[in-house]
Amino acid sequence: EVQLVESGGGLVQPGGSLRLSCAASGFTFSRHWMHWVRQAPGKGLVWVSRINSDGSYTTYADSVKGRFTISRDNAKNTVYLQMNSLRDEDMAVYYCARGGTATGTVDYWGQGTLVTVSS
Amino acid sequence: QTVVTQEPSLTVSPGGTVTLTCASSTGAVISGYYPNWFLQKPGQAPRALIYGTSNKHSWTPARFSGSLLGGKAALTLSGVQPEDEADYYCLLDFDGIPVFGTGTRVTVV
Numbered sequence: 001e002v003q004l005v006e007s008g009g010g011l012v013q014p015g016g017s018l019r020l021s022c023a024a025s026g027f028t029f030s031r032h033w034m035h036w037v038r039q040a041p042g043k044g045l046v047w048v049s050r051i052n053s054d055g056s057y058t059t060y061a062d063s064v065k066g067r068f069t070i071s072r073d074n075a076k077n078t079v080y081l082q083m084n085s086l087r088d089e090d091m092a093v094y095y096c097a098r099g100g101t102a103t104g105t106v107d108y109w110g111q112g113t114l115v116t117v118s119s
Numbered sequence: 120q121t122v123v124t125q126e127p128s129l130t131v132s133p134g135g136t137v138t139l140t141c142a143s144s145t146g147a148v149i150s151g152y153y154p155n156w157f158l159q160k161p162g163q164a165p166r167a168l169i170y171g172t173s174n175k176h177s178w179t180p181a182r183f184s185g186s187l188l189g190g191k192a193a194l195t196l197s198g199v200q201p202e203d204e205a206d207y208y209c210l211l212d213f214d215g216i217p218v219f220g221t222g223t224r225v226t227v228v
Contacts, residue, residue, distance in 0.1 A: 035217070037165075037219075044206075044208065044219060044220075044221055044222040045157070045159075045165060045208050045210075045219040045222070046219060047210070047216075047217040047218060047219055050217070059215055059216060061216075062120065095164060095165070097165075100167075100170060102153075102170055102171050102174070103153055103171070104152075104153025104155070104170070104171065104212040104217075105153065105155060105167075105170040105171065106155055106157075106167060106170075106210060106217075107167045107170070107176060108167070109164045109165050109166065109167070110164065111164050112164055
């Protein structure tokens, strides 16, 4: 059974940093791209970042470029999102999601971790 | 910045049919944008329904189908069930940058 479990969310002050983790199990992690997607309270889904299977290629939404860094450790079956210079508008539930085997596919999702940005 | 637009809300009767659409500010939606569709119920994580325009995941109920329709990606629900009441999102991939649609709330009454 595919499982994605996010952790690392919490309360952080504006300008602060946080690192999210997503532990994967139930599939060959090193064969799949991974994504981070966020959802502000009461709002829609917003794609944040993705990383290819070996970690050599990453892309970011313009809203987080230069502040967030996605990375992965295939030995630990974990993908990370380092978030720096956090702003009020970064407050959201952050989901990790698996890229499927077909091009452009996103299939399995974690349950999300809440990031609250407040002074 | 590319914007992907969906109907804000749609209402359908149980057993009825409803079509949701997904439009791009760049022009016609093409198969090369690899349209995905997701369903999200309150308090839950999104769940994938459709990928690559019209392909179903192994868990996707047969009543859900995807297509390209009039320059947009479309998701059709046939024989709607009460449990289909949810928010639906499309996802388009613009040359390596995925963008979610604005979402459609489907109400079953």
